[in-house]
Amino acid sequence: MSEILIETESGDLDSAPMNLQMGPSHPAMHGTIKMRVKLDGEIVQKTEVEVGYLHRGFEKSCESVTWSQVMPYTDRLNYVSPLCNNVGYCMAVEKLIGVRATERCEYVRTIMAESSRICDHLTCVGASAMELGGFTAFLYAIEAREELWRLTETVTGARLTHSYCRIGGLKDDLPVDFVPNYRVVEKKVRSLVADMHALLDRNRIFLDRMKDVGSMTAERALQWGFTGPVLRSTGSDYDVRKASPYMLYDRFDFEVPVGSKGDNYDRYLVRMEEIEQSFRIIDQCLKQMKPGPVNLEDGRLLLPPKDEVYGSIEGTIAHFKIIMDGIQVPPGEVYSYTEAGNGELGFYLVSTGEGRPYKCRVRPPCWSLMQGLHELLEGYQIADIVPTFGSVNMIGGECDR
Amino acid sequence: MGVNCKINGQPVTVENGTSVLEAARGAGFEVPHFCWHPGLSRPANCRMCLVDASNSPKPIPSCYIGVAEGVDYTTDSEHVRELRRAILEFILLNHPIDCAICDQAGECELQNNYFDYSLQSSRLATDKNHKPKAVALSDKITFDGERCIVCTRCVRFCDEVAKTSELGVKNRGERSEIAVFPGKTLTNPYSMNIVDLCPVGALTSTDFRFKCRVWFMSTVESVCDQCSRGCAIYLDHHKGEVMRYRPRENRQVNDWWVCDNGRMSYTTLHDERVLAPVVRDGAKPTRATLDAALERVKVLLAGRGDKVAVVVSATLDNEALFAARRLVDQALKGARVFVSARADGTDQDDILLRNDKNPNRKGVEVLFGVLPDTAALRAAVADGDVTHVLALGGTFSADDVQGATVIAASVHATDAVRAAEVVLPLQSHAEHDGSFTNFAGQVQRFQAGIAPVGEAVAGWELVSRIARALGHDLQLSSAGGALKALAKEQPDFTGFTHISLGATGRKLGSGLVVEAPAEPTATAP
Numbered sequence: 001m002s003e004i005l006i007e008t009e010s011g012d013l014d015s016a017p018m019n020l021q022m023g024p025s026h027p028a029m030h031g032t033i034k035m036r037v038k039l040d041g042e043i044v045q046k047t048e049v050e051v052g053y054l055h056r057g058f059e060k061s062c063e064s065v066t067w068s069q070v071m072p073y074t075d076r077l078n079y080v081s082p083l084c085n086n087v088g089y090c091m092a093v094e095k096l097i098g099v100r101a102t103e104r105c106e107y108v109r110t111i112m113a114e115s116s117r118i119c120d121h122l123t124c125v126g127a128s129a130m131e132l133g134g135f136t137a138f139l140y141a142i143e144a145r146e147e148l149w150r151l152t153e154t155v156t157g158a159r160l161t162h163s164y165c166r167i168g169g170l171k172d173d174l175p176v177d178f179v180p181n182y183r184v185v186e187k188k189v190r191s192l193v194a195d196m197h198a199l200l201d202r203n204r205i206f207l208d209r210m211k212d213v214g215s216m217t218a219e220r221a222l223q224w225g226f227t228g229p230v231l232r233s234t235g236s237d238y239d240v241r242k243a244s245p246y247m248l249y250d251r252f253d254f255e256v257p258v259g260s261k262g263d264n265y266d267r268y269l270v271r272m273e274e275i276e277q278s279f280r281i282i283d284q285c286l287k288q289m290k291p292g293p294v295n296l297e298d299g300r301l302l303l304p305p306k307d308e309v310y311g312s313i314e315g316t317i318a319h320f321k322i323i324m325d326g327i328q329v330p331p332g333e334v335y336s337y338t339e340a341g342n343g344e345l346g347f348y349l350v351s352t353g354e355g356r357p358y359k360c361r362v363r364p365p366c367w368s369l370m371q372g373l374h375e376l377l378e379g380y381q382i383a384d385i386v387p388t389f390g391s392v393n394m395i396g397g398e399c400d401r
Numbered sequence: 402m403g404v405n406c407k408i409n410g411q412p413v414t415v416e417n418g419t420s421v422l423e424a425a426r427g428a429g430f431e432v433p434h435f436c437w438h439p440g441l442s443r444p445a446n447c448r449m450c451l452v453d454a455s456n457s458p459k460p461i462p463s464c465y466i467g468v469a470e471g472v473d474y475t476t477d478s479e480h481v482r483e484l485r486r487a488i489l490e491f492i493l494l495n496h497p498i499d500c501a502i503c504d505q506a507g508e509c510e511l512q513n514n515y516f517d518y519s520l521q522s523s524r525l526a527t528d529k530n531h532k533p534k535a536v537a538l539s540d541k542i543t544f545d546g547e548r549c550i551v552c553t554r555c556v557r558f559c560d561e562v563a564k565t566s567e568l569g570v571k572n573r574g575e576r577s578e579i580a581v582f583p584g585k586t587l588t589n590p591y592s593m594n595i596v597d598l599c600p601v602g603a604l605t606s607t608d609f610r611f612k613c614r615v616w617f618m619s620t621v622e623s624v625c626d627q628c629s630r631g632c633a634i635y636l637d638h639h640k641g642e643v644m645r646y647r648p649r650e651n652r653q654v655n656d657w658w659v660c661d662n663g664r665m666s667y668t669t670l671h672d673e674r675v676l677a678p679v680v681r682d683g684a685k686p687t688r689a690t691l692d693a694a695l696e697r698v699k700v701l702l703a704g705r706g707d708k709v710a711v712v713v714s715a716t717l718d719n720e721a722l723f724a725a726r727r728l729v730d731q732a733l734k735g736a737r738v739f740v741s742a743r744a745d746g747t748d749q750d751d752i753l754l755r756n757d758k759n760p761n762r763k764g765v766e767v768l769f770g771v772l773p774d775t776a777a778l779r780a781a782v783a784d785g786d787v788t789h790v791l792a793l794g795g796t797f798s799a800d801d802v803q804g805a806t807v808i809a810a811s812v813h814a815t816d817a818v819r820a821a822e823v824v825l826p827l828q829s830h831a832e833h834d835g836s837f838t839n840f841a842g843q844v845q846r847f848q849a850g851i852a853p854v855g856e857a858v859a860g861w862e863l864v865s866r867i868a869r870a871l872g873h874d875l876q877l878s879s880a881g882g883a884l885k886a887l888a889k890e891q892p893d894f895t896g897f898t899h900i901s902l903g904a905t906g907r908k909l910g911s912g913l914v915v916e917a918p919a920e921p922t923a924t925a926p
Contacts, residue, residue, distance in 0.1 A: 312525075313498050324616055
């Protein structure tokens with residue numbers, strides 16, 4: 001070991017700051033991000049966050065496919081909560097067209113988006129705990145997520161890349177046995193979440209690593225454009241679902257949990273409480289929703305049923321025109337925003353009246369978080385990078401697009 | 402005299418005799434139709450263009466009825482929309498579910514009109530009516546009776562444009578069917594235009610059938626090079642191959658039509674192509690680089706004065722001809738210039754076809770004046786006045802140059818080209834930008850569609866390379882630049898650029914008219 005230590009003439013260890021390249025292949029960096037860290041001993045003096053390792057050209061790709069064909073791409077933005085992205089994109093296109101989905105559709109979209117949010121938070125919290133050595137909590141979280149994924153699979157047909165929403169509706173209504181199945185899953189997930197609380201909330205090691213680490217003030221967080229749980233952990237209660245209720249969120253009774261210090265522990269608590277609130281919202285959806293169509297009665301937006309496509313020339317033509325030319329979106333531009341797992345997910349769309357987006361810009365919540373991430377890291381120890389970076393839940397698919 | 406009416410509340414003044422449909426289109430209101438075509442008579446049989454009129458208790462066929470003074474026409478009321486849905490329900494009633502296997506899908510007026518104006522589901526509870534499918538109306542055209550909506554555009558085309566009247570409708574009602582009259586054959590030289598005219602997939606080109614889905618193809622605006630008419634065409638290509646030609650509307654040249662020979666000429670585009678430069682080494686032709694071939698050209702041509710003949714082909718585009726003129730003026734001073742051409746045909750009519758099978762003979766005349774032809778060349782070679790021939794374009798025969806040393810730049814490798822000392826590969830008109838001047842003096846632009854075949858070079862560029870080998874710079878760097886330079890030197894071409902030629906082209910000399918004589922006009926611009 002001794003030959004790699006640099007010794008000065010006086011025989012002391014070199015005290016000059018050390019530059020360290022952390023990532024992108026560091027396990028805690030998800031393979032999708034790199035940090036250039038300047039260390040003074042164990043203390044992080046300066047951090048430069050380098051993103052772009054998962055850039056796929058999402059926005060450019062959208063310009064060469066029809067409005068509907070963008071849907072699978074949105075699954076791959078924040079791939080931990082794809083349904084939030086599906087809903088956000090559909091709402092943007094619908095806003096541009098000037099239509100609103102049916103009431104039942106909005107209830108179903110809310111249920112699915114909230115269950116996606118729960119999965120998002122479970123993944124983040126579980127992985128954060130694992131990175132600190134709390135492997136049991138991780139297994140509990142992933143088991144809970146697995147339950148929800150299995151349920152989601154019965155609805156969307158896929159575990160991860162759901163592509164469930166359609167412009168003007170959904171792939172399908174909820175399956176007939178959804179509610180009883182959901183109740184079983186809910187009970188199990190709630191019990192697992194309670195176990196996680198028991199494992200982590202007052203765990204000495206967890207508290208030492210999380211409390212008063214990676215703090216930020218609400219003012220600074222707003223200046224960086226932070227949204228979502230990271231902003232709310234600082235004490236600001238901005239949540240798109242409350243600040244500008246979309247779909248049916250004004251009908252639901254739910255709280256927006258906020259922290260006080262904006263440290264890792266507050267972010268953990270906010271996420272755990274949001275899981276609870278999401279369950280409350282889903283409960284209310286199930287109580288309020290009534291039978292009805294999930295798709296708009298608009299042949300210009302939605303494909304005809306398959307028996308009509310294969311059994312009548314009318315259905316064949318409608319199917320052909322929508323698939324080949326794409327749905328026709330009137331010229332114009334729109335910004336539409338939703339509260340996704342990590343904060344405000346915005347879509348800025350421009351249409352020139354053709355079957356394809358002229359521009360599809362995404363405002364990913366992670367992007368802003370990465371701009372200000374260094375402030376959460378600087379002044380703390382190098383070992384704190386792992387829990388702090390874990391607690392902001394950076395998702396490369398969404399950040400880099 | 403104008404007629405005043407209102408269309409959807411908007412005051413419109415049109416010439417007397419204008420149909421309501423045309424007046425509405427002029428005012429920006431699209432009226433769906435199947436049977437109406439601007440180049441044909443109006444039978445008003447599809448009923449798709451019905452509109453409301455204030456002087457009629459019932460809706461009127463807008464393609465047929467002329468605008469009447471003071472009448473309000475409505476093209477988009479709920480009543481009219483309801484009618485359109487009803488008409489489309491009738492038309493689609495027995496229509497087969499063929500989109501997936503139909504060549505027309507993607508450019509089908511029935512698909513477009515149904516999607517834009519109906520979207521009503523089928524209410525047919527019984528089986529569909531069946532009719533003959535895949536019937537060969539001729540060796541060029543395949544007919545599908547089930548897809549036909551009996552708009553009779555094809556029948557009217559044969560009656561009114563081709564004036565051969567081979568087609569008719571047999572039976573009545575839902576049994577109606579397009580058929581060739583007994584004792585006749587559908588062999589008029591314009592028959593394939595009915596494929597484009599057919600708004601659905603009932604008449605398909607046997608040649609194009611099942612070859613390529615239309616949405617895969619890219620399209621450029623081109624000009625047919627098969628006769629001196631120079632019909633405006635669309636060149637559809639896919640994966641570097643020309644898939645078909647279609648007529649392109651140009652009222653100055655070909656209206657909406659193109660002859661069958663011209664349409665099918667894409668199939669011979671690559672026949673016997675010269676793919677790379679060839680230099681004859683003794684008796685053996687050897688493939689060479691372009692530079693090596695040009696070096697040989699220099700050795701053969703430099704310093705031979707009036708023993709050199711430059712033979713320009715009437716199939717070259719204006720840009721190549723202009724480069725050739727500069728070549729003679731600068732690098733081959735004293736060379737004699739001759740014109741070669743494809744042999745005349747005998748099928749000229751008063752529709753489109755011309756006996757002169759060269760797309761740019763007029764261009765040669767404008768750039769070089771009246772040139773001696775290949776008979777004169779033959780005599781000059783025989784007399785020993787010409788010992789070296791630079792043939793630009795392969796439309797000369799071996800007899801024309803018997804005894805001379807020949808350098809041939811050509812698209813196709815004819816026997817005469819194969820016998821040449823040096824062979825240089827030329828691009829076809831599908832591979833580069835350029836322009837042709839038709840027999841009536843209409844200069845039309847054609848665009849590059851596919852990538853050059855082999856090592857083929859555009860005419861203007863090849864001539865520039867020859868000049869450079871001979872130590873002269875023709876100062877041409879693109880086809881567009883060549884036309885601009887030509888426009889500066891040749892008064893007839895004044896003001897012409899590839900962009901200003903536009904889709905329909907311009908008449909020779911039209912750029913010279915700086916200002917039209919001031920005459921009071923009735924209509925505002």
